Amino acid sequence: MRPKIDGILETAVYVDDMDAAHAFYSEILGLKRMVAGDRLYAYDAGPAQALLVFHRGHTGADVATAGGVVPGHDTTGHSHFAFRVSAGQLEPWRRFLAGAGVEVISEVVWPAGGTSLYFNDPDGNVLELATAPLWPNFLS
Structure with a gap:
């Protein structure tokens, strides 16, 4: 029998400018930084969820820690997450992003009824604010 997966614990984005990324993720999106290092910032993205912001080009080598080796990883190009x-937060987010000078590049109303707002971070990564129902397992 296959063991159960409880959800996504963390997701990652790779950036070239860590200072600009921190300003965006903390000041614009309001995420609290939990870890700050030369190659990684980690942000609280909700209960038991973390957004990892890696310094592109600085994470390809393995990193030895007291607890074991973290395998190297890196990417090129833009990513998405x-x-x-909640649906009631879409309009406040539209206004807030506009006031912060962040352009909503696309808005999609999904067949199931959810809505997504798409915008870019300073490195061009595509971010999305999404409401339920978007996926069958995404209920409000």
Whole structure:
């Protein structure tokens, strides 16, 4: 029997400018930074969820820790991830992003009824604010 997966604990994005990324993720999106290092910032993205912001080009080598080796990883190009928000928060987010100078590049109303707002971080990564129902397992 296959063991159960409880959900996604963390997701990652790779950036070139860690200071600009921190300003965006902390000041614009309001995420609290939990870890700050030369190659990684980790943000509280909700209960038992973390957003890892890696310094592109600085994470390819393995990293030895007291607890074991963290395998190297890196990427090129833009990535994507979505934050879950309630439907009642879409309009406040539209206004807030506009006031912060962050352009909503696309808005999608999904067949199941959810809505997504898409915008970019300073490195061009595509971020999404999504409401339920978007996926069959995404209920409000």
